[in-house]
Amino acid sequence: xxxxxxxxxxxxxxxxxxxxxxxxxxxxxxxxxxxxxxxxxxxxxxxxxxxxxxxxxxxxxxxxxxxxxxxxxxxxxxxxxxxxxxxxxxxxxxxxxxxxxxxxxxxxxxxxxxxxxxxxxxxxxxxxxxxxxxxxxxxxxxxxxxxxxxxxxxxxxxxxxxxxxxxxxxxxxxxxxxxxxxxxxxxxxxxxxxxxxxxxxxxxxx
Amino acid sequence: xxxxxxxxxxxxxxxxxxxxxxxxxxxxxxxxxxxxxxxxxxxxxxxxxxxxxxxxxxxxxxxxxxxxxxxxxxxxxxxxxxxxxxxxxxxxxxxxxxxxxxxxxxxxxxxxxxxxxxxxxxxxxxxxxxxxxxxxxxxxxxxxxxxxxxxxxxxxxxxxxxxxxxxxxxxxxxxxxxxxxxxxxxxxxxxxxxxxxxxxxxxxxx
Numbered sequence: 511x512x513x514x515x516x517x518x519x520x521x522x523x524x525x526x527x528x529x530x531x532x533x534x535x536x537x538x539x540x541x542x543x544x545x546x547x548x549x550x551x552x553x554x555x556x557x558x559x560x561x562x563x564x565x566x567x568x569x570x571x572x573x574x575x576x577x578x579x580x581x582x583x584x585x586x587x588x589x590x591x592x593x594x595x596x597x598x599x600x601x602x603x604x605x606x607x608x609x610x611x612x613x614x615x616x617x618x619x620x621x622x623x624x625x626x627x628x629x630x631x632x633x634x635x636x637x638x639x640x641x642x643x644x645x646x647x648x649x650x651x652x653x654x655x656x657x658x659x660x661x662x663x664x665x666x667x668x669x670x671x672x673x674x675x676x677x678x679x680x681x682x683x684x685x686x687x688x689x690x691x692x693x694x695x696x697x698x699x700x701x702x703x704x705x706x707x708x709x710x711x712x713x714x715x716x
Numbered sequence: 717x718x719x720x721x722x723x724x725x726x727x728x729x730x731x732x733x734x735x736x737x738x739x740x741x742x743x744x745x746x747x748x749x750x751x752x753x754x755x756x757x758x759x760x761x762x763x764x765x766x767x768x769x770x771x772x773x774x775x776x777x778x779x780x781x782x783x784x785x786x787x788x789x790x791x792x793x794x795x796x797x798x799x800x801x802x803x804x805x806x807x808x809x810x811x812x813x814x815x816x817x818x819x820x821x822x823x824x825x826x827x828x829x830x831x832x833x834x835x836x837x838x839x840x841x842x843x844x845x846x847x848x849x850x851x852x853x854x855x856x857x858x859x860x861x862x863x864x865x866x867x868x869x870x871x872x873x874x875x876x877x878x879x880x881x882x883x884x885x886x887x888x889x890x891x892x893x894x895x896x897x898x899x900x901x902x903x904x905x906x907x908x909x910x911x912x913x914x915x916x917x918x919x920x921x922x
Contacts, residue, residue, distance in 0.1 A: 511867050511882045516859070541882055648903060653722070661717050676717045676747055678895060679906050688894040689884060697854060700885050 511541040513700075517707060523583035527576035532674065533588060536694045549575035549587065554600070561598065565589045565625025566638045573627040573636070584703075585629045590693045592669030594620040602670045608659050609652075611670040615680075616650040620669065622691045626699055628706055639702050641695035643686030645673070650680060717747040719906075723913060729789035733782035738880065739794060742900045755781035755793065760806070767804065771795045771831025772844045779833040779842070790909075791835045796899045798875030800826040808876045814865050815858075817876040821886075822856040826875065828897045832905055834912055845908050847901035849892030851879070856886060 514524070524544035526537055537544050549572040558564035573587030592599045594614060602608035625640040658677065664670035671677035673684075673691045687695040720730070730750040732743055743750050755778040764770035779793030798805040800820060808814035831846040864883065870876035877883035879890075879897045893901040 511863055516863055539882070539884060648907065657717055657722055673894075676745070678745060679903055681893075682903050683892055684894050685891050686889055687887075688879075688890050697885055697888050701854065 512543070513541040514543050516541075517704065519584075519707075525576060525580060525583055525585045527572045527585055527587040530588075530693055532672070532693045536689055536692060536696055539689075540696050540700065544586075547576045547580075547585075549573075551575055553589070558598075561591060561593050561621070561623045561642075562625070562640050564598065565591055565623045565640050566627070567625075569625040569627040569640075570636070570638055573629045577629040577631055577634075580631050582631055585631065586626060586699075587629075588624055588626040588694055590622065590624040590668055590690075592620055592622055594618065599669050601666060601668055602664055605659050605665075608664040608670040609655055612650060612655045612658070612664070612680075615647045615669065615671070616655075617647060619644055619646040619683075621645075622669070624690045624693060624695055626694065626702075628703060630706070635706075637702060637706050639698060641687050641690040641698045643684060643688070643690045643695075645681055645685075645691055646683040647680050648682045654680075718749070719747040720749050722747075723910065725790075725913075731782060731786060731789055731791045733778045733791055733793040736794075736899050738878070738899045742895055742898060742902055745895075746902050746906065750792075753782045753786075753791075755779075757781055759795070764804075767797060767799050767827070767829045767848075768831070768846050770804065771797055771829045771846050772833070773831075775831040775833040775846075776842070776844055779835045783835040783837055783840075786837050788837055791837065792832060792905075793835075794830060794832040794900055796828065796830040796874055796896075798826055798828055800824065805875050807872060807874055808870055811865050811871075814870040814876040815861055818856060818861045818864070818870070818886075821853045821875065821877070822861075823853060825850055825852040825889075827851075828875070830896045830899060830901055832900065832908075834909060836912070841912075843908060843912050845904060847893050847896040847904045849890060849894070849896045849901075851887055851891075851897055852889040853886050854888045860886075 526544050526546050527549045529548040551571045568589035569587045573585045577585045622643045627638040629636040663675050689696045732750050732752050733755045735754040757777045774795035775793045779791045783791045828849045833844040835842040869881050895902045
């Protein structure tokens with residue numbers, strides 16, 4: 511299935527402004543043909559009090575950094591965070607931190623937020639949206655946490671787990687978009703993109 | 717991560733009594749080493765009025781068929797159905813039927829049930845459990861449905877979609893275990909298996 515054809519994108523490039531291999535695999539799952547251009551936005555330069563603002567602003571920053579050097583196409587930025595008790599849990603700093611994060615998530619429900627921004631070039635039109643999903647963990651044993659950390663998977667992930675790898679066995683329940691937890695809410699994005707392209711067609715008198 | 721070691725299964729074989737490539741991939745995701753032995757149970761031989769009974773009974777039938785010819789190990793059977801308005805939607809009979817099913821699922825919430833049974837040989841001990849997940853579809857256009865059917869994916873799947881392929885773009889919300897919708901509720905299974913093995917250890921005086 512070729513989503514570029516279905517959406518009549520013709521030869522307008524889609525540029526994913528993210529180095530996350532999980533986001534790239536989700537773009538492939540959607541059937542999108544795209545390129546990757548990683549933006550060098552510092553994710554830790556600011557403190558945000560509101561998760562929605564956090565992910566929307568960072569997704570916009572990432573997209574606009576890449577849009578600055580793009581002449582044509584649709585540039586997509588995204589940012590994902592994990593929130594527990596109003597505290598944002600980022601990527602673990604080391605194995606000990608990963609253990610601490612997973613211990614905190616054990617037997618609890620946390621929220622995953624992903625914000626994304628689409629910027630159209632050369633027009634400069636843009637749209638930003640976010641998705642929120644609740645994830646419930648079962649009680650984890652120290653042996654399970656250590657065995658998971660030993661796989662190396664937690665280290666590059668917000669919240670120190672991947673729901674698409676062995677971390678899946680920690681989760682008893684998801685409420686909302688599953689793929690949001692992987693780093694990109696594909697159905698929300700598809701709907702937003704369809705509306706965004708429709709708006710462009712109307713703006714062009716089509 | 718090797719789940720057989722973590723669960724101290726030693727060299728007891730795990731036998732998946734299912735030909736579903738999605739279930740096999742979920743056993744791999746769990747980190748289980750296993751063999752596949754497909755049972756030849758006729759899935760349509762009986763009508764069940766209650767979805768829980770449907771998936772529990774069929775999962776037991778599938779596991780016991782393979783257990784009959786196994787001397788040793790843990791045999792796992794499973795069955796998944798999609799239920800909308802108290803009606804069970806099976807695999808589509810042809811492309812037209814797939815279109816009809818997807819049209820019915822459009823803009824609605826349906827339930828996915830998976831039952832599974834573990835039988836231990838040679839003891840004959842067994843346990844059966846099920847999981848239920850609610851899945852909400854956005855409104856689908858005929859073009860989207862036809863493009864998806866053209867991929868061939870709907871034909872071997874209950875409810876005529878796969879949440880792990882392009883069908884993911886139809887889903888706005890999941891409530892419950894995501895992997896249940898793929899055909900096997902891995903966290904529920906892991907917890908049941910742990911209890912089941914603990915019970916065996918106690919029975920053996922360990």
